[in-house]
Amino acid sequence: MTRARHNRPVRPTIRYARHVAGALRTETVGGVVMLAATVIALIWANTPWSSAYKSLQTHELNWLGLHHMDVAHWASGGLLAVFFFIAGLELREELTHGELRDPRAAALPVIAAAAGVVVPALIFLAVTAGTGDGMRGWAVPTATDIAFALAVLAVTFSDCPGPLRAFLLTLAVVDDLIAITIIALFYGSDFVPGALLLAVACVAVYGVLQARGVRTPWVYVPLALLAWYFTQRSGIHATVAGVALGMLTSGKETPDERPTNAERADHVLRPISAGLCVPLFAFLSAGVALSGDALNGVFHDRVAIGVMLGLVVGKFVGVLGGAWTAVRLGLARLGGGLHWRELAGVAVLAGVGFTVSLLIGGLAYPDPAQFERVTTAVLIASVTASAVASAIFRHRVRQRARSVEVT
Structure with a gap:
């Protein structure tokens, strides 16, 4: 009986669901889905039915005693927790088996990532100096969206060397770690120590059970939900x-x-x-007006200008400059398969800041009008960085093809 049941053909709907799930495990497909959600949001927000989109964003869901949280806040605080859980898994993997395991090999992407956070922040602060609360968004242009970045890399440089992709992945993982540290330290709300202690207790129990080899998800899911809840309540x-x-x-x-x-x-x-949490967040965050007046307001707003310059210029200068300085000072080495022209493309691509940039933008600027300008700035910068990086990679592909023909 058991064997017959085991050999029963899998229904087409189940096979299709597994195929879709497998595709969504690749960063490229996840980036495409997120891009589609962004485009849908932009189209809806620029139609006569834009008020319905705004109503959806601001509709309050007072669940679990968490008051004054609208749909957009639930997306950023709830759905993105799953995204950052995956980021935590990737960071652990990098520390145990990846580039970060070897300090010498890790030095190049780690230093590049750190410089790629500092330089955009400094550019933003220089542009927004004297604007008061406008400077709260200094961390907005410091983040790289790995899903979008890998999607662009896959489309424009499909045969990119493995070390280059590993460099981008490690850079993005370190970038995420720095970003979440910034969020924890600088973008909290009213602090509730008791709730934080309960959250820490849940996380500690989770860690102990993991270390002891407990495998059942029926223990971990409630603990994870409680840890999330108490962290949210803690501020x-x-x-x-x-x-x-x-x-x-x-x-x-x-x-x-x-x-x-x-x-x-x-x-x-x-x-x-990749298929639900991040696209929904993108859909609920990216719907901004793209009329002439709205775009004119973005290019006359110092905060928005600081975001665009930070992402497009700051990320490039920081990542490439940090890598070059690290190699020049002997702190890191340029491994085999890595070339400065390709690293320049990755440095430009690091300016594709979307998920985490929008998250920090929402935390820094609760005023809807200012957040909309910041969102538009992030979108413009991300498109610009993608286009420039694509041009660099396509040029590199042609160079490699010519060198193969010559040999």
């Missing part, structure tokens, strides 16, 4: 809980070679993050 952004839980999820191999807890969590949650 610290709930995405911090997602990163902490992801980093504590065990990647320890089992004697029977079953998938590790980290692998199981990644397998289940990555399609949900």
